Amino acid sequence: MNAEKKVVLSDDSFIKRVVNSPRFLLYSILVHVTFVSVIVMSLDWNTKAKPAPHVINATVVDESKIKAEMEKLRLADERKKNLADAQQKKLEDAKKASKKEEKRLADIKKKREAEQRKLKNEEKKRKQEEQKRKTAEKQRKVEEKKRRDVEKKRLADEKKAKVEKQARKQAQLDKLKAEEVALEEKMVREEEQRIKQVEERKKQQELARIRAEETRIRQQQMAEEQRHLDAAREREYQSIVDKHVEIIRQKVTRNWLRPAGSMVGLACTVRVRIIPGGDVLEVRITKGSGNAVFDRSVETAVLKASPLPLPADRALFDRFRVLEFIFDPEG
Amino acid sequence: MLKVILRSLLLLMLFWGGSAQSALTIEITQGVKGAMPIAIVPFTWEGPKPQAPLDISAIVTTDLYRSGRFSPLPERDMLARPSDPSKVNFQNWRVLGVENLVVGKVRAVANGQYIVQFVLFDVFRSTQITGQTFKVGKISDLRKTAHQVSDIIYESLLDERGAFDTRVAYVTQSQDAAGKPRYSLQVADADGHGPQAILNSREPLMSPSWSPDGKKLAYVTFEGGRPSIYTQDIRLGKREKIAGFRGINGAPAWSPDGTRMALVLSKDGSPDIYVMNLLNKKLTRLTTSYGIDTEPVWTRAGDAIVFTSDRGGKPQLYQVTLSNRQVKRLTFEGDYNARATLSPDGRMVAMVHGNGNRYQIAVMDLESGAMQVLTDTSLDESPSFAPNGSMIIYATESRNKGVLSAVSVDGRVRQRLVLQEGDAREPVWAPYGK
Numbered sequence: 077m078n079a080e081k082k083v084v085l086s087d088d089s090f091i092k093r094v095v096n097s098p099r100f101l102l103y104s105i106l107v108h109v110t111f112v113s114v115i116v117m118s119l120d121w122n123t124k125a126k127p128a129p130h131v132i133n134a135t136v137v138d139e140s141k142i143k144a145e146m147e148k149l150r151l152a153d154e155r156k157k158n159l160a161d162a163q164q165k166k167l168e169d170a171k172k173a174s175k176k177e178e179k180r181l182a183d184i185k186k187k188r189e190a191e192q193r194k195l196k197n198e199e200k201k202r203k204q205e206e207q208k209r210k211t212a213e214k215q216r217k218v219e220e221k222k223r224r225d226v227e228k229k230r231l232a233d234e235k236k237a238k239v240e241k242q243a244r245k246q247a248q249l250d251k252l253k254a255e256e257v258a259l260e261e262k263m264v265r266e267e268e269q270r271i272k273q274v275e276e277r278k279k280q281q282e283l284a285r286i287r288a289e290e291t292r293i294r295q296q297q298m299a300e301e302q303r304h305l306d307a308a309r310e311r312e313y314q315s316i317v318d319k320h321v322e323i324i325r326q327k328v329t330r331n332w333l334r335p336a337g338s339m340v341g342l343a344c345t346v347r348v349r350i351i352p353g354g355d356v357l358e359v360r361i362t363k364g365s366g367n368a369v370f371d372r373s374v375e376t377a378v379l380k381a382s383p384l385p386l387p388a389d390r391a392l393f394d395r396f397r398v399l400e401f402i403f404d405p406e407g
Numbered sequence: 408m409l410k411v412i413l414r415s416l417l418l419l420m421l422f423w424g425g426s427a428q429s430a431l432t433i434e435i436t437q438g439v440k441g442a443m444p445i446a447i448v449p450f451t452w453e454g455p456k457p458q459a460p461l462d463i464s465a466i467v468t469t470d471l472y473r474s475g476r477f478s479p480l481p482e483r484d485m486l487a488r489p490s491d492p493s494k495v496n497f498q499n500w501r502v503l504g505v506e507n508l509v510v511g512k513v514r515a516v517a518n519g520q521y522i523v524q525f526v527l528f529d530v531f532r533s534t535q536i537t538g539q540t541f542k543v544g545k546i547s548d549l550r551k552t553a554h555q556v557s558d559i560i561y562e563s564l565l566d567e568r569g570a571f572d573t574r575v576a577y578v579t580q581s582q583d584a585a586g587k588p589r590y591s592l593q594v595a596d597a598d599g600h601g602p603q604a605i606l607n608s609r610e611p612l613m614s615p616s617w618s619p620d621g622k623k624l625a626y627v628t629f630e631g632g633r634p635s636i637y638t639q640d641i642r643l644g645k646r647e648k649i650a651g652f653r654g655i656n657g658a659p660a661w662s663p664d665g666t667r668m669a670l671v672l673s674k675d676g677s678p679d680i681y682v683m684n685l686l687n688k689k690l691t692r693l694t695t696s697y698g699i700d701t702e703p704v705w706t707r708a709g710d711a712i713v714f715t716s717d718r719g720g721k722p723q724l725y726q727v728t729l730s731n732r733q734v735k736r737l738t739f740e741g742d743y744n745a746r747a748t749l750s751p752d753g754r755m756v757a758m759v760h761g762n763g764n765r766y767q768i769a770v771m772d773l774e775s776g777a778m779q780v781l782t783d784t785s786l787d788e789s790p791s792f793a794p795n796g797s798m799i800i801y802a803t804e805s806r807n808k809g810v811l812s813a814v815s816v817d818g819r820v821r822q823r824l825v826l827q828e829g830d831a832r833e834p835v836w837a838p839y840g841k
Contacts, residue, residue, distance in 0.1 A: 317431070325433050333506075334438035335565070336476055336817050347430060369566040376506050377438070379531035398430040406436045 316387045317395055323385045324399070332377035334405055335369045342367050343404040344374040352393050354383030362400070374403045442478035442819070443564060445471060445507040446500055449482060450525070451490035454515030461549040463513055463523060463556065470557035470571040470598065473822045474797055475815020477564075480505055492526045492535065500530040507536070507564060511556070513549075520544055523552050527560055537563045550600060570793040573597045574837040575800055576615045576624055577811060579604075581829030589829075592626060594641060597793070597800075597836065599811060599824030605641055615833060616659050621840030625649070625659040625668060636670060649683065658702050662709050669693075669703035669712050680714050680727065693727050694734065700725075702746050707753035713737065715745040724758060738771065740778050746789060750796045755816070757781075757790040757799050768801050768814060781818035789833045792816075800824070800834045 160167070170177070345363035350356050359375045378401060386396050447468045452459035471477035486499040490512045500508050511525030526538035539559060541552050551572060558569030579591045590612040595602035606612065610629035617624060618638070625638045635651035636659045650656045654673035661668055668683045672690070680693040680703045694700040698718040705712055711728045718725075722745045724737040738744035743761025750757070753773070760769035760778070765785040771778045781799065790801040793813075800813045805823070809830030814821040824831075 321431060321433055325435060328433070328435055329437045330439065331504075332435060332438035333443055334440050336440065336815075367566070369564070372564075373438075374435075376529075376531055377435070380501075380504065380506065382531075395431055400430040400432045401435055402432060403435045403438075405438060 313389075313392055313395075316389065317392060320385060320387050320392075320396070324381070327385060328377050328381040328401065331380035332403065333373055335367075335373050339367065339370050339405070342370045343402065344371050345400060345402045346374055346378060348378050348384075348399040348401060350382075350384055350386075350396060350399065352386075352390060354386040354396075356382035356384065365403075370403075374401070377403070440817075442472075442476055443507065444480065444503075444505045445477045445509065445560075445564075446480040446485060446503070446505045447471070447509040448485065448488050448490065448511075450511040450513050450523075452513050454513070454521075456515070459513045460521075460546045461513075461553065463549060463553040464509070464511065466550060466553035466598075467509065467557045467560065469822075470554060470569075471560065473598065473813055473815075473820060474561065474569075474571075475817060475820035476561070476797065492528070492538070495528060497528070497530050497533045505530050507560075509556075509560060516542075519546065521546070521549060521552075523549070523556070525556050527563055550596065554596065554598075567797070568795045568839070570795040570797060570836070570839075571597055573794055573839065574621070575599070575791075575811075575824075575834050576605075576617065576837060577802070577831050577834035578612045578615060578626075579829045579831050580611075580809070592624065592639075593831075594624075594837075597813075605639060605644065606646075613833065614658050615835050616661055617835055617837050618661050619663055619665040619838055621838045623661075625661060627657050627659065636668075649685065649688065654678075660703050660705055660712075662705050663707060664709055667709075669705060671701045671703065680712060682712070682729065693729065693732055704747050704749055706749060707751070713747045713749060713756060715747065722761075724756065737773070738778075739776075741769075744769075748790050748792055748799070750792050750816070751794055752796055755796075757792060759788050759790065768799060770799070770816065779818060781814045781816075782812075782821060784812075789835075791834055791836045793836050794839045798836075800836050802832045802834055 342365040343363075344361060344365040347360045347362045348356055349358045349360075356379055359378045361371055361375065364371050365374075384396070384399070386393060447464045449462070450459070450464045468479045472479050480503060484503065486503070487494075487496060489495050490510050492510060495508065495510060497508075506529070508528040508530050509525055510528070511523065514522040514524075516522055521543040523541040523543055524538070527536045528534065529536050537559060539556070541555065543549055543552050554569075554572035557571040561567070561569035561571065573596075574594050575597055576592065576594050579593055581589050581591070583589045587609065588611075590608045590610065591604040592606040592608075592612050592615060593602040593604050605624065606626070606628075608628060608630060610632075612629075613627040613634075615624050615626045622642065623638050623640050625636060627634050627636055629635075633651065634656045635648055636656050637646050637648050638659075639646045649668060650659070650670055650672070652672050652674040655671060655678050657678070658671045659668050660670070662682075666685055668685055670681055670683060671678045672681050673679070675692065677697055678699045678701050679695060680700050682691045682693060683689065684691075693703075693712060694714070694716070696716060696718040698716055699722075700714050700716045700718070702715040703712045704714070706726075710730065711726050713724055713726045715722050716725050717723075719736065722743050723739070724744050724747050725734050726737055727734045737747075737756065738758070741760050741762045743766065744758050745761075746759045748757045749755070750770075755770045755772055757768060757770045759766050760780060761767075766787055767780050767784065768782045768787045768790045769778050769780045782801070782803070784803045784805075786804045788802050790799045792799055796816060798813045798815055800811060802809055803812055804810070809832045811824040811831045811834050812821055813824060
């Protein structure tokens with residue numbers, strides 16, 4: 077842009093020449109169109125930044141822009157015409173000077189052309205440069221892209237590596253963690269196992285305790301029941317025993333021949349051993365009456381009553397194994 | 408050694424176990440009052456004759472039965488008739504409830520002598536209680552031997568002396584061919600067998616009384632038309648008139664020591680009780696009532712005399728103490744209580760107890776005054792205790808004839824003595840003698 081301004085700033089003299097000469101005007105127009113094209117293109121570049129083919133064609137230029145520029149230029153031409161009219165004399169005046177000037181201008185033109193060529197060369201060079209630059213840029217961009225790709229790749233690789241590393245690490249970590257977890261789990265399991273075992277043991281112990289308790293209670297109940305049964309049986313036994321004591325008493329009484337005569341106040345106690353079945357094994361006087369006949373009658377009574385009627389239940393025999401008879405007659 | 412100790416320990420334990428055992432105690436307060444079952448198996452006879460001259464076992468059976476203390480098993484009920492003690496099967500007798508068993512034999516030996524053997528068994532204990540062998544010199548003594556066997560059995564089983572081998576004296580009245588009354592004082596075995604008249608008289612004989620030694624009899628005789636009191640030695644026949652006072656001379660009674668005689672005399676008015684010293688014939692008058700005092704008997708101690716008196720209106724028994732002549736009435740029950748006789752132990756008095764028209768033998772416990780009638784006949788008289796007190800012999804009437812009977816002191820067994828000729832009255836049981 078700076079370059080354009082320079083160009084524009086330096087245009088004053090240049091314009092004067094253009095205006096003074098139709099060739100120059102054409103040149104000028106051409107130059108302007110070119111500039112405008114360049115500007116447009118440059119604008120386009122700036123906005124689009126896309127490599128466009130280096131084509132300079134007026135028709136292609138935007139019509140509105142051109143119109144505006146044409147207008148501008150027309151206006152400028154009008155002004156210039158006005159100016160030229162004003163200046164015609166001046167120019168005529170200056171024609172002489174201009175011949176000199178012309179010469180100088182020719183010089184300048186030559187110089188200008190040289191400069192133009194130089195400029196063209198420069199432009200070419202610039203374009204080449206530009207091309208080169210573009211190529212370079214392109215290259216650079218490719219490079220860049222490549223680099224970026226590489227970088228990207230590298231980054232990707234790196235990332236990948238990192239990821240892999242991470243993954244490995246993670247895996248390792250995971251593994252470790254897993255191991256740890258496994259260990260922990262194992263420990264937990266073991267702990268659980270241990271707890272479980274302890275609990276199981278406790279449970280077993282508890283169970284055993286409960287079972288023991290149950291057994292104890294059951295036994296207690298059984299014992300209680302047994303006691304009840306025993307008591308009931310004992311009562312039954314007792315009634316049977318009582319009954320048989322009475323039967324025995326009656327049998328012995330029936331068999332006791334009380335001696336006649338003065339036997340008042342006599343009493344005799346005998347201990348009788350019997351065998352199962354009731355047979356009297358032995359009659360022993362443990363407390364005699366002092367009267368042989370009385371004592372003998374007692375002994376005989378028991379012997380005569382043999383077998384003593386015992387309960388059918390042999391379990392009761394023990395109670396009858398040894399009997400004591402007290403013979404103590406009333407009156 | 409250890410074995411011995413162990414065994415001893417075991418025995419000790421058994422012993423303790425046995426003695427520590429609390430035995431059921433059964434009290435027996437009642438029993439059967441009754442005779443003791445006994446079986447007297449007929450004695451076997453070993454001799455030239457087909458039958459023994461005397462059935463000793465039958466005499467023993469009767470003796471024991473008559474005492475009221477035994478109930479001999481009828482011969483027909485016996486399951487076996489062993490004579491050899493080794494052949495006895497006690498079970499045969501147990502099933503019959505026989506408590507005692509007598510087996511024996513009579514064997515004829517040379518010179519008309521006999522051997523009598525017997526064994527008494529305790530059936531339920533399967534033991535021999537006693538046994539004895541007698542050598543009998545002559546056939547007439549076999550009866551005595553039988554009574555002796557009875558006595559041994561009796562004493563063995565009842566622990567008191569038997570009274571089978573004793574005698575009784577009584578008076579019989581009969582008529583001779585001419586139809587005149589004939590009185591005899593008889594002495595016979597206690598069962599009435601073998602009577603021997605120690606005095607025959609045309610006049611009434613009354614009130615025989617044995618001397619304590621059993622050698623003499625005192626009695627009242629009406630010889631010469633008047634009552635007088637004599638004593639007579641049985642064996643020697645020697646008589647002595649001890650009282651022939653005016654009026655009544657009656658009811659002689661020898662004192663227990665044999666030195667005095669109680670008698671009834673009416674020489675001083677109404678019949679009263681006197682005591683005569685037999686050595687000097689000195690009389691002591693014990694009673695002086697207006698009524699009749701008669702039939703004196705001595706107490707066992709000889710310090711008092713029980714007699715019959717109607718001083719209360721009707722005949723009752725009284726007792727007078729010799730030392731102070733204090734008289735107390737003994738009987739209150741019934742209209743008529745007479746003819747006292749005291750038991751050998753002095754505890755009981757037997758009498759003729761009249762109630763209305765019935766005159767029966769009764770005994771009264773002197774301590775309690777309890778009276779028990781023993782007989783069921785109605786004209787009983789003259790009771791007399793056996794020397795062991797187990798029986799009372801008395802006279803009663805059967806078909807208008809005076810007969811003798813014996814009753815056990817508990818009244819359970821009454822048995823007529825063997826028939827004798829004529830009427831028998833006033834029996835008195837002889838003491839054991841000395």
